[in-house]
Amino acid sequence: MTAPSIPRATPRTRDTPRAAGEGHPGTIVAEHFSFWYGKKQALDAIDLAIPARNVTALIGPSGCGKSTFLRSINRMNELLPGTRHEGAITLDGEGIYSKTIDATALRQRIGMVFQRWNPFPKSIYENVAWGPRINGGRSRGELDALVESSLRRAALWDEVKDRLRQSALGLSGGQQQRLCIARALANEPEVLLLDEPASALDPIATQKIEELLYELKRELTVVIVTHNLQQAARVSDYTAFFYMGKLVEVDATDRIFTSPREERTDAYITGRFG
Amino acid sequence: MIVGPRPLEEPSSGLAARLASAGVGDRVYRVAITLFAACVPLLLLLIAAEIARAAWPALRTFGFGFLTSSAWDPVNGAFGAAPALYGTIVSSIVALVIATPLAIGVAIYLSEFAPGWLRQPVSFLVDLLAAIPSVVYGLWGIFVLIPLLRTHVVPFLKDTLHLGATPLFSGPNYGPSMLAAGVILAIMILPYISAVAREVLLAVPRSQREAALALGATRWETIWGAVLPYARSGIIGGVILGLGRALGETMAVTMVIGNTHEISSSLLSPGYTMASLIANQFSEATGDLHLSALMAIGFVLFVLTLVVNALARWLVWRVARSA
Numbered sequence: 066m067t068a069p070s071i072p073r074a075t076p077r078t079r080d081t082p083r084a085a086g087e088g089h090p091g092t093i094v095a096e097h098f099s100f101w102y103g104k105k106q107a108l109d110a111i112d113l114a115i116p117a118r119n120v121t122a123l124i125g126p127s128g129c130g131k132s133t134f135l136r137s138i139n140r141m142n143e144l145l146p147g148t149r150h151e152g153a154i155t156l157d158g159e160g161i162y163s164k165t166i167d168a169t170a171l172r173q174r175i176g177m178v179f180q181r182w183n184p185f186p187k188s189i190y191e192n193v194a195w196g197p198r199i200n201g202g203r204s205r206g207e208l209d210a211l212v213e214s215s216l217r218r219a220a221l222w223d224e225v226k227d228r229l230r231q232s233a234l235g236l237s238g239g240q241q242q243r244l245c246i247a248r249a250l251a252n253e254p255e256v257l258l259l260d261e262p263a264s265a266l267d268p269i270a271t272q273k274i275e276e277l278l279y280e281l282k283r284e285l286t287v288v289i290v291t292h293n294l295q296q297a298a299r300v301s302d303y304t305a306f307f308y309m310g311k312l313v314e315v316d317a318t319d320r321i322f323t324s325p326r327e328e329r330t331d332a333y334i335t336g337r338f339g
Numbered sequence: 340m341i342v343g344p345r346p347l348e349e350p351s352s353g354l355a356a357r358l359a360s361a362g363v364g365d366r367v368y369r370v371a372i373t374l375f376a377a378c379v380p381l382l383l384l385l386i387a388a389e390i391a392r393a394a395w396p397a398l399r400t401f402g403f404g405f406l407t408s409s410a411w412d413p414v415n416g417a418f419g420a421a422p423a424l425y426g427t428i429v430s431s432i433v434a435l436v437i438a439t440p441l442a443i444g445v446a447i448y449l450s451e452f453a454p455g456w457l458r459q460p461v462s463f464l465v466d467l468l469a470a471i472p473s474v475v476y477g478l479w480g481i482f483v484l485i486p487l488l489r490t491h492v493v494p495f496l497k498d499t500l501h502l503g504a505t506p507l508f509s510g511p512n513y514g515p516s517m518l519a520a521g522v523i524l525a526i527m528i529l530p531y532i533s534a535v536a537r538e539v540l541l542a543v544p545r546s547q548r549e550a551a552l553a554l555g556a557t558r559w560e561t562i563w564g565a566v567l568p569y570a571r572s573g574i575i576g577g578v579i580l581g582l583g584r585a586l587g588e589t590m591a592v593t594m595v596i597g598n599t600h601e602i603s604s605s606l607l608s609p610g611y612t613m614a615s616l617i618a619n620q621f622s623e624a625t626g627d628l629h630l631s632a633l634m635a636i637g638f639v640l641f642v643l644t645l646v647v648n649a650l651a652r653w654l655v656w657r658v659a660r661s662a
Contacts, residue, residue, distance in 0.1 A: 141553060173555030183546035186569055196554040199564060245550070252554060 090157050091117035091255035091286035093138060097152035100133055100142065107133040109310040110152065115303070117255075120278055120287040122301035122318065124294060126333070129307040131290045135258050138288065139175040140168045156256070173200060176249030180261040182242040184233040189216075189225050192233045192244055196252040211251055218284075219247035220277050239270025246277065257281060259289040263296065275300045294334055298322050306330045387641065394635035397628060405635060411600040413625050418632035420639055422600045426517065426610035427640070430592065431585040433521025433606065438529045439578050445529070446536035446574075451562055462537065469530040477594030480523045485514045485595060488522070493607060512607035515597030521606070523591050528581035535577025539570040576654040583647045587640065589614040613640040 093115040100108040108130045115121045123131035136142045138154060140161060153160050161171055173196070184192050193212045197203050203211065212229070216222040221243045225236070233244055242262060249257060259278075263271040278287055278300050291297050297304055298318060305315040306327070314327045325331045332338055397418060398405060408419025445465060449458055493512045497503035512518075543566050551565035567574075597609020598619055613636045624630045 139553065141549065144552060169555045169557050171555075172553055177553035179546060179549060179553075181546055183544070183550040185547065185550065185565055195551075195564065199554070199556050199560045248550075248554065 089117040092157055093154065093256065093286065093288070095134070095137075095152070095154045098134075098137065098154055099151045100130075100137055101149050102133075102145065103147040107310055108137070108150075111312045113305055113312055113315055115286060115288060117286045118282055118284070119302040120282050120289060120300050121303045121305065122297035123288065123290045123305050123307060124292075124297050124333070125307035125313075126338070127292075130310040131305075131307040132260055134307065135260055135288060135290050136177075138256070138258055139172050139177055141172075141177065143168070173252045174254050175256040175258060176252055176254035177258045178242070178245050178249055178260065178262050180264055182238060182245050182265075184236075184241050184244050184248070186232065186234055188230045189233050189236070189244060190229040193247050193251045196248060200252070215247040215251040216244075218250050218281065219243045220273060220280070221247055237270070239266050239273060242266060242270070242274065243277065246274075250281075254285060256286040256288065259287065261290055261292060264292060271296070294322075306333060308333070390634055390638045390641060394631060394638040397631035397635040398638075400628065401632075401635075405632075406639070409600070409602060413629045416626070416628050418628070418635075420613070420636055422602045423611045423613040423616045423636060424639060425602050426520075426596065427586055427612040427614070427643070429606075430517055430520040430524055430596065430610070430612055431582055433518065434524030434528055434585045435578065435582055437522060437525035438532055438581060441525070442529045442532035442577075442581070443536050443574060445533045446540055447562060447567075449533075449537050450540035451558075451566070462534075465530050465533055467530075468526065469534075473527065473588060473590040474594075476523055476527055476591035480519060480591060480595040484522060485516075485519050488512070488516070488519055489514055493518075506604040507606050510603070510605045510607055513609075515595050515609050516607050517596060517603075517610040518606040520592045520596040520610070520612070523595055524585045524588055527588060527591065528584050531584055532574075532577045532581040535580060536570070536574045539573030539577065540566060542573075543569045572654050572657050576651050579647055579651040579654065583644050583651065586644050586647060587614055589618050593618050613637070613643075 095111045095113045098108060098111045099106065111130075111134060113134075123135060125131050133142060137150065138156075138161070142148055143150075150162065153162060155161065156171075156175070159166065185195060187195075190212055193215050194208055197208060197211055213222060213226075216225060221240060224240060225244075228235075233241060236244060246257075246262075263274045266274065275296065278289065281287055282302075289297075289300065301318045303315065304318040304321040306313045306321065306325075306329075308329055314321065314325060314330045316326070321330065322334055325334065401408065401418060405418065406420055406424065408417070409421045410417040410419045411422070412418070449462055449465075453461060489512055493508075496508050502508040547565050547569050548561055551561040556564060592612050593615035596612060596615055598611055598615060599609040600611050600616070601608070603610065617633050617637055617640075620629075621633055624633055
């Protein structure tokens with residue numbers, strides 16, 4: 066077996082036909098990526114390839130580094146003072162930390178949704194139009210069409226089409242979270258990062274988000290951090306298990322949950338720790 | 340022996356006495372505190388009533404015309420508040436126009452850009468502006484600001500920007516003026532606006548900044564497009580608080596405004612404010628009607644600041660509700 070130097074989420078044997086997502090933009094590869102908050106090391110030499118047009122779940126106990134890794138992909142972590150990194154993360158072969166890459170342009174290509182939904186205190190329309198507006202260069206008609214298509218992609222259009230001018234804060238929590246997804250999609254990103262997007266939602270709202278991810282992966286790369294192992298099993302094609310800042314194991318989700326190679330993975334998914 | 344709920348036993352007499360005395364103490368304490376608290380609104384009502392009572396002869400004599408008349412003739416007993424009302428509002432507006440962008444700029448710098456070690460000392464220095472006695476501002480106005488305006492700023496406005504043709508900057512500038520009053524007031528209210536704006540900006544949740552940054556916004560786009568809109572109502576509340584201070588400020592304004600009971604379109608001309616009118620004339624008021632007219636001026640000022648403060652409260656409440 067020719068094991069690549071980077072543990073690929075792409076499986077080596079089974080279920081490969083669609084899985085690799087090769088030929089599509091949105092492939093993320095971390096090479097020996099380490100990250101520090103001040104003196105505290107949060108990530109230790111992560112090697113991980115995330116295939117395009119799939120859902121990859123990052124799991125692990127609290128403080129294991131999965132959120133740090135997620136926020137390293139769109140360079141949100143570097144906004145905190147006193148952080149540093151080593152190694153590289155590439156998006157379609159381009160080093161995202163390279164000097165020629167503009168972090169703001171990068172974040173337009175890599176959307177992010179947070180644990181606690183954070184719509185702006187503006188109208189529903191203005192929330193979705195916010196990203197395209199700051200990037201500029203769109204006519205009124207184009208913007209209208211983009212807002213509609215983004216809300217449709219986030220499965221929110223039918224619920225809000227009659228009140229686009231009303232405040233986003235009047236929506237339910239689940240709707241606000243889908244609005245945040247629509248807002249990220251309006252930038253037409255190649256990658257969507259989700260940081261425990263449903264952990265504060267009720268089961269029905271959670272189910273809507275999960276169904277949404279299933280649709281979204283046809284068009285973009287989805288990376289989701291979750292504490293909920295059932296959720297990871299339901300929504301993801303690949304699962305990466307993080308522990309103490311290290312990547313323990315990554316594989317197709319069904320294999321991680323049925324026959325993990327590592328003892329620690331097995332212990333975590335069966336609830337023996339974490 | 341029956342085990343289960345039992346009736347309450349009588350407490351021992353010592354304990355009962357202590358409880359009873361504590362009850363009396365509690366009651367006395369509560370009544371006293373309630374009285375103290377009631378004093379404040381009562382005082383406000385008393386002041387309002389007393390001013391209204393003293394102003395009544397003038398208000399009855401001149402009616403609504405008191406607000407629109409420009410007369411101030413103690414000899415013939417003709418009084419009108421228009422120039423002082425105009426001066427109060429115009430000098431305050433000038434102050435707001437100058438102070439608001441400056442104060443918000445200071446607040447943005449301190450909350451978003453200043454490194455941690457610089458934030459505290461600079462905030463402290465800005466807040467210190469509010470601690471300078473207003474008579475000191477007045478002196479500074481007379482000896483520094485007015486000469487500066489006359490020799491540098493006014494020639495610049497007239498000759499370089501060619502604003503001399505506009506009504507706002509027409510006519511000669513002899514020194515004391517509405518402009519000088521507005522500039523002094525701007526410096527005096529700047530710390531209030533900037534302190535409120537700074538706190539409001541710091542209170543904007545990190546999640547709002549992250550939302551904007553994650554959409555690919557630059558630092559400036561984040562501040563302009565997400566942080567400021569979120570803080571908008573609170574900042575407006577701070578501006579109105581500053582306006583309230585400017586409307587009532589007396590000493591410094593009296594020293595630099597020129598104290599002329601006239602309405603002039605030009606900011607370079609001297610003027611009057613309600614507060615400076617009262618301060619100037621109260622000690623030498625001749626006759627009951629004159630005194631009553633000054634009281635009526637005070638009443639108008641009182642109502643004006645009350646309305647402005649109520650507006651500020653309402654805005655702050657709206658912010659608290661939406662957050």
